[in-house]
Amino acid sequence: SKVATERLIRKATVSSSVQTVAIKGIGYEFEPLVVIISKRIPAKIKLDLTEFDNADGNWEIVDYKQKKVVSTFKGKQEIKQVDFTSNESGTFGIYKDRKILGMIEVVDNLETTDLESVRSKFL
Structure with missing residues (x-):
């Protein structure tokens, strides 16, 4: 895909x-399809x-590996703040009506995480 990494991640x-x-x-x-956050720090999405x-x-926010819903919220056409914290690194999906729309990638170190390597993992 030729879409700029910054638009995807x-x-x-x-x-x-x-x-x-x-x-x-x-x-x-x-947009983006994937957001990267650091573990153990509360995130406001x-x-x-x-x-x-x-x-x-x-x-729903679903722990991808454990296939477990970790958070739910009601959506409507508005700007919504979703609070999310994970103590472990891993991949979480943002789902609506059982369809995946986006991903949250939780990492050990945000500074050293390379966008291209995350891109190649998902896209």
């Missing part, structure tokens, strides 16, 4: 004891669903 920004990252839903797609088709309903 985005790292969170860490400041003091919190990390933030934004995802925008347009039509039926998320800004999920902009104002232009997302069919945003209403139940959303």
Whole structure:
């Protein structure tokens, strides 16, 4: 795929004891598709669903390896803040109506994580 890595994958920004990252839903797609966050630091994920088709309903964050729902939230066409923390590194999917729309990659070290290696893992 020729899409720029920055549009597909985005790292969170860490400041003091919190990390933030934004995802925008347009039509039926998320940009970026993958957000990278650091383990053990509470993350505030800004999920902009104002232009997302069919945003209403139940959303889930699922631990990909354990196939376990770790968080749920109600969606509608608005900007939603999703709080998420993982003490372990791993991959989590953002699901709506059992369809995966985006991924959260939790890493040991945000600084040293290479975007291209994450891209090759997913895309």
